[in-house]
Amino acid sequence: MSLVARxxxxxxxxxxxTKKDIESILDTARERNGRDNVTGLLVFDGISFMQLLEGEAEVIDAVFRDxxxxxxxxxxxxxLQDENVPRQFKEWSMGYSMTHDPRMLKGDSWFPLTSKLLDKALPANADSTVRSLFTSFLSVDELTRA
Known part of the structure; x- marks a missing residue:
């Protein structure tokens, strides 16, 4: 098992x-991450982003600076910043989910994602800290929309 920085x-x-901006962010992240062996998850709630990056420490530092x-x-x-943790998102060059955002037109390929659905979509080996951070992030958004 390889250990990485997170x-x-x-x-x-x-x-x-705009939607085009978000697509550009994802395209850039997936291209760079594939090249630099970085994996992770990006969640957008229409106002805020939460992102997890994992890979070699120097690479993660450079990506974060950018x-x-x-x-x-x-x-x-x-x-959160850790070193020497097991890679948890090895299949995701950059997983992405988005909750309701009125700027995105109905019928687009984006879809609302709840904390429960994200919890199911996270890799089985995602540790409790990561799982809690992301589902809590989405739970706050769900409460504000209720």
Missing amino acids: LVYVSTARPDL IANDNRHSNVVRI
């Missing part, structure tokens, strides 16, 4: 972020 952050999307300098979001806050 980083989770949250940020606030730019208010005028993310922090991206003007498509602000208030980038690192909420």
